[in-house]
Amino acid sequence: MNDMRVTERTVTDKQIKMKARKVQVFYGDNHAIKDVDVDIEDKTVTAFIGPSGCGKSTFLRCLNRMNDTIDVCRVEGEIDLEGEDIYDAKVDPVQLRAKVGMVFQKPNPFPKSIYDNVAYGPRIHGLARSKAELDEIVEKSLRRAAIWNEVKDRLQAPGTGLSGGQQQRLCIARAVATSPEVLLMDEPCSALDPIATAQVEELIDELRERFSVVIVTHSMQQAARVSQKTAFFHLGNLVEFGETSKIFTNPDDPRTESYITGRIG
Amino acid sequence: MTDATAGSAPRTPARSLFAEDARTKRRNRAEARFRAYGLAAVVIGILALIMLLISILSNGLSSFRQTYVTFPVELAEARLDPQGNRNPEEIAAVTTFGYLPVMAMAFIEHVDAMGIEHDLSPQEMAAMISGEAPAQLRAMVLANPDLVGQTVTLEMLVNGRIDGYFKGRVTMASAERDNNVTPGQLVLAQALADAGAMETRFNWNFITAPDASGQRPEAAGLGVAIIGSFYMMLVVLALALPIGVAASIYLEEFAPKNRLTDIIEVNISNLAAVPSIVFGILGLAIFINFAGLPQSAPIVGGLVLTLMTLPTIIIATRASLRAVPPSIREAALGVGASKMQAVFHHVLPLAAPGILTGTIIGLAQALGETAPLLLIGMVAFVREYPAAPLDGLFDPASALPVQVYNWTQRSDPAFVERASGAIIVLLVFLVFMNAVAIMLRRRFERRW
Amino acid sequence: MPLLWIIVIVLLLGAAGFVLGRQRAVASAGGDARILHSLPNYYGTNVLILSVVPALLVMAVWLIIQPMVIESRVTGMIPEAAIEEAGSRSLVMSDVRRVADGLDTAIAAGALTPEQARGMRTELTDVRARLGEIGVALGGEVSSEVLAAAQSYRGLKRSGNLMMTVAVLALAALGLAYGYIRTNREFRARNAVEVAILAILMLASTIAILTTVGIVFSMLFETFNFFELYPWREFFFGLEWRPSFEGGSDLGLIPLLWGTLYVSVIALLVSVPIGLFAAIYMAEYAGKRMRAVAKPLLEILAGIPTIVYGLFALITVGPLLRDYFAAPLGLGSSSSSVMTAGVVMGIMLIPFVSSLSDDIINAVPQSLRDGSYGLGATQSETVRQVILPAALPGIVGAVLLAASRAIGETMIVVLGAGAAAALSLNPFEAMTTVTVKIVGQLTGDTDFSSPEALVAFALGLTLFVLTLGLNVLALYIVRKYREQYE
Structure with a gap:
């Protein structure tokens, strides 16, 4: 089973970027997330896995307060970014989201040119003083998202005209352009074909050098391939959280083992 | 490629989430302003409505x-x-x-x-x-x-x-x-x-009496106008509903997708946007000058309003026919019904509440329409009550909105009161019709 | 025989046909309805359709054609001299009709016997006085030609009506008989009925096209007549609008068009920002409760008839603008003005713009909003930089539709803008529009042979072309813009 190969990487003790303690999420009366504790390390890819509806995406959206846009959603517990509670009343979610960027399940480029898509974040956050600086940020972000060579000749073409895989890499470039500290990815490959998926996975591995990446995925193979830490969610509970190699080879919890071996999911 | 993002970027970000940096403050102020513009727009709209109603009520209630x-x-x-x-x-x-x-x-x-x-x-x-x-x-x-x-x-x-x-x-x-x-x-x-x-x-005379001459505002009433409007609505209902429903059924259920049906569809949506006064010109040229129907008659007004209302009814009917899921048709066809039977026995009854709602809204529009009626002579000074239908449909009559216009053209200021009063009567009818439509929708609305 | 009776008799024949057809079908199956090809009612319906539909169709066609035939026959009887004396053929004909109707009324009232009416001579009787006694007022003395024409008009109408009655009833009876004979148990009655119903449905759907054709032809025809009397260059490029019924009118389109566009621009300046911002607020900011209250309130504005807005302009907004803006600024003393009509029309269009924009904004996928918020954009940044650009084609379409409405709006400008044609920049001056002049030239007794009346058709055609063009353009822009992103 080549797919199940676990990346052999040295996992050193890294600084903890985000810390979640006793997080509860309610959708109206529905208790969607129960008592979740997770530490997100810097310069690490953390994967959230679990069957559909287990709450992994919901929890991901708590990390940059995207759930604020849903009226009925309520979050309790504590989530810290570098020691600061992101649900504190003083925190402006706008500032938070500049530090914790997000890439979505379906590629969602804005109906603008490729250039404007990438420049959108830097513009609203005022990251560039001049056009030249903005050009530089755009180019760097596109290079980082490994799409520069494909689009450098048509930066003014609409972003919606790209293929699915290119669109998703464009969205990653767009998220990278604001130089976030944490990058959240919600099943970024589920709408892509295998080749595009491989490209994005490769990209995620490179992004780890600069950001802390949290990825929600349906595919255990993907989690095994790209992540160093894995959290397994089941029915709103965090069942197990630890080194990816351990979770996939020697899980503590029988539920995790059932899922890994394909008995639940 | 150097890693210069954090270093060279001119951003002066607040390292702490708890402190708002200057730029975020500015952005949040812009946000608040934008939101205030939106709220102001809504408030202006509602204020305009209130002002309109107050103006009409304060001028008209005394009539x-x-x-x-x-x-x-x-x-x-x-x-x-x-x-x-x-x-x-x-x-x-x-x-x-x-x-x-x-x-x-x-x-x-x-x-x-x-x-x-x-x-x-x-x-x-x-x-x-x-x-x-x-x-x-x-x-x-x-x-x-x-x-x-x-x-x-x-x-x-x-x-x-x-x-x-x-x-x-x-x-x-x-x-x-x-x-x-x-x-x-x-x-x-x-x-x-x-x-x-x-x-x-x-x-009561204000509602029942006929119009009076320009020197006698105190005696002027809406009797003839209400009857005229009522007759026109009868004509519209009797013609627009069956024709509209028949046309919708054909277009939605039977029409082959070809050039002709395309033209018909484009036509209907364009007709809905033709200015009402153009329908008045049509009525004058076709129904009065060409067909020789009498001027000022509710039948002509009704025909013109029918043509105006048809697109509304067709659009509403087609929407409610489309809302009936195909499974219903398939179920009927599956037990050996003909396509016609499937439509008339199953689809049409299920779509009926939507059709009715659309029809009432179309009628309400027609009731308030003025411009085309001016051209077909409904402005005439009519003191005689029209006879009972069908003969009465050919008698001269007025109509509620036209009566309003008529009174605004008279010099005695007392007619301003009359015109506003007539509008109150008109609005009462409209509120009633819309309330029935809303009630129907609430009562019978079905989500598939 | 009155029309109603003919219709009732035809319907009764149809009902009888239904019963007979049904019975015959059942009888042909020996009383066992299961042997029949179709349900018994279909056999009845088949006979009913055959007897009623052709008869009523013939009646409808007859009713349209008969007056035209009679008119042309009677017009031939009137000598040219009488026409010149009265001014125009149509005036003489309306006299003829009035006398003929008067004679009918007199007979109905019992003041005249039918023989007396037929034998009446102007030399022997004072027709005007005689008809006046029973309440039929005639404008002038009745000439012998007119009386003769009226009498033959009545005669033709009588025999025409009689012929129609006979034809319609005969057709109904024939249809009944034919349907009845065809009825037997092998006959596929359901299929026959369904074909007939399908034909009726198809006919109904062509009414929309007929209406458009009617609109275009009625206006084209009269517009050609107008351009025979009045040079088209002066109509399209004339800078003066001064109709005079003694002839020698100036009928230039430009001042009317200017007024129309000026009012429309002001209306759009009022309605587009307010409507758009209201839509944005409703879609993006307002809470559930706020939306539940404010949205229906704004929609009420859309349900109010335009005459109400017209009166609002006339009695409230006009005087208000005059007393607080125009007069203090020294810009004019008229309460009807471009500004009055424009502001009120703007109010009318607010819900039109806002509900269209609301739909369009809501149609922008949530994923785009998420993408923007995920990057740390504020709501207003998301709206301005992501949602509005994405919704732009729809909004442009909505604005164009609103413009087409503004141009075609009649009652607000009739009551609010004034009647004097002017080419001026002062928004507080009374100006007039195309629609106002259509109403002005066609209301009341009009002589359809004078350019002053016919110009209204040319104006109507201009208006129709203008609004149609805007609608088509709106659709075109929307499509073009969408293609760019598909």
């Missing part, structure tokens, strides 16, 4: 009340039936001008009998009573010739200016400058009111 004067009149045989044989034809020979002095004298005598001091000439006193009153008295006598010779107590309309005085429209100061009324008349009117002989009360 439902009218001032009447009560006094006894001796219907002297010598004047009204000189031959004395109560022959209706001979009584009819006495015109309104014969009744005027009878009435005026009775009024003057009554005022004197009540002992009210005044220095008005007999002409000025007679002018206080509505010009419509002698005609009403004559109609009363003709209806019942036995009244001649008796003394009857009459409640008669007073002149529009006197009425305006009790409604606050006419003041002593304005009467000084007005040729149609003198302050003395107002003083006497006030005295009569104090004595209980003059009274302002609810006025």
Whole structure:
């Protein structure tokens, strides 16, 4: 089973970027997330896995307060970014989201040119003083998202005209352009074909050098391939959280083992 | 490629989430401003609505009340039936001008009998009573010739200016400058009111009576206009509903997808956007000049409004037909029904509430439409009630919105009150129709 | 025979046909309805359709054609001299009709016997006085030609009506008989009925096209007549609008078009920002409760008839603008003005713009909003930089539709803008529009042979072309813009 190969990487003790303690999420009366504790390390890819509806995406959206846009959603517990509670009343979610960027399940480029898509974040956050600086940020972000060579000749073409895989890499470039500290990815490959998926996975591995990446995925193979830490969610509970190699080879919890071996999911 | 993002970027970010940096503050202020613009827009819209309603209500509510004067009149045989044989034809020979002095004298005598001091000439006193009153008295006598010779107590309309005085429209100061009324008349009117002989009360005549001439705003009513509007709605309902539903069924269920049906569809959506006055021109050219139908007739108005309403009804009907899931049709076809049977037995009944709602809304639009009716002669001054349908559909009549327009074109300011009052009646009908439509939608709305 | 009676008799025949057809079908199956090809009612319906539909169709066509035939026959009887004297053929004909109707009324009232009416001579009887007695007022003395024409008009109408009655009833009876004979148990009655119903449905759907054709032809025809009397160059490029019924009118389109566009621009300046911002607020900011209250309130504005807005302009907004803006600024003393009509029309269009924009904004996918918020954009940044650009084609379409409405709006400008044609920049001056002049030239008694009346058709055609063009353009822009992103 080549797919199940676990990346052999040295996992050193890294600084903890985000810390979640006793997080509860309610959708109206529905208790969607129960008592979740997770530490997100810097310069690490953390994967959230679990069957559909287990709450992994919901929890991901708590990390940059995207759930604020849903009226009925309520979050309790504590989530810290570098020691600061992101649900504190003083925190402006706008500032938070500049530090914790997000890439979505379906590629969602804005109906603008490729250039404007990438420049959108830097513009609203005022990251560039001049056009030249903005050009530089755009180019760097596109290079980082490994799409520069494909689009450098048509930066003014609409972003919606790209293929699915290119669109998703464009969205990653767009998220990278604001130089976030944490990058959240919600099943970024589920709408892509295998080749595009491989490209994005490769990209995620490179992004780890600069950001802390949290990825929600349906595919255990993907989690095994790209992540160093894995959290397994089941029915709103965090069942197990630890080194990816351990979770996939020697899980503590029988539920995790059932899922890994394909008995639940 | 150097890793310069964090270093060279000119951002001065607050390292802490708890402190807002200058740029975020600015952005949040822009956000608040933007939000305020949005709220202001909503508030302006609602304020405009409130202002509109207040303007109409404050001007128009008083038209439902009218001032009447009560006094006894001796219907002297010598004047009204000189031959004395109560022959209706001979009584009819006495015109309104014969009744005027009878009435005026009775009024003057009554005022004197009540002992009210005044220095008005007999002409000025007679002018206080509505010009419509002698005609009403004559109609009363003709209806019942036995009244001649008796003394009857009459409640008669007073002149529009006197009425305006009790409604606050006419003041002593304005009467000084007005040729149609003198302050003395107002003083006497006030005295009569104090004595209980003059009274302002609810006025059914405003809703039932026909229009009156430009000098007699106090007598003008909406009777003919309401009947005319009602007849037109009958025509629209009888034509637009079946035609609209039939057309929708064909287009939605049977039409092959080809050039012709494409043209029809584009046509319908364009017709919905054609200015209403163009339909008036169509009505004038086709129904009146070409087909020779009479002017001012509800049938022509109804036909024009039918053509205008059709697109609305077709669009609503097609939407509700489309909302019926294909599984229903397939189920019917599956038990051996023909396509026609599937549509008429199953799809149409399920779509009926939506069709009905659309029809009522279309009718409400048609009821308020004015411009096309102006062109087909509905502005004419009509005093006769139209006959019962179907003949009545060809009789001249007015229509509610046109009556409003008609009254705005008259010089006496009392007609502003009348026009606003007519609009209140129109709005009451519209509110009622829309309420029924909303109720239907709530009651029968089905989500698949 | 009155029309109603003919219709009732035809319907009764149809009902009888239904019963007979049904019975015959059942009888042919020996009383066992299961042997029949179709349900018994279909056999009845088949006979009913055959007897009623052709008869009523013939009646409808007859009713349209008969007046035209009679008119042309009677017009031939009137000598040219009489026409010149009266001014125009149509005036003489309306006299003829009035006399003929008067004679009918007189007979109905019992004042004349039918023989007397037919034998009446102007030399012997004072027709006007005679008809006046029974309440039929005639404008002038009745000439012998007119009386003769009226009498033959009546005669033709009588015999025409009689012929129609006979034809329609005969057709109904024939249809009944044919349907009845065809009825037997092998006959596929359901299929026949369904074909007939399908034909009726198809006919109904062509009404929309007929309406458009009617609109275009009625206006084209009269517009051609107008351009025969009045040079088209002067109409399209004339800078003066001064109709005079003694002839020698100036009928230039430009001042009317200017007024129309000026009012529309002001209306759009009022309605587009307010409507758009209201839509944005409703879609993006307002809470559930706020939306539940404010949205229906704004929609009420859309349900109010335009005559109400017209009166609002006339009695409230006009005087208000005059007393607080125009007069203090020294810009004019008229309460009807471009500004009055424009502001009120703007109010009318607010819900039109806002509900269209609301739909369009809501149609922008949530994923785009998420993408923007995920990057740390504020709501207003998301709206301005992501949602509005994405919704732009729809909003442009909505604005163009609103513009087409503004141009075609009649009652607000009739009551609010004034009647004097002017080419001026002062928004507080009374100006007039195309629609106002259509109403003005066609209301009341009009002589359809004078350019002053016919110009209204040319104006109507201009208006129709203008609004149609805007609608088509709106659709085109939307499509073009969408293609760019598909």
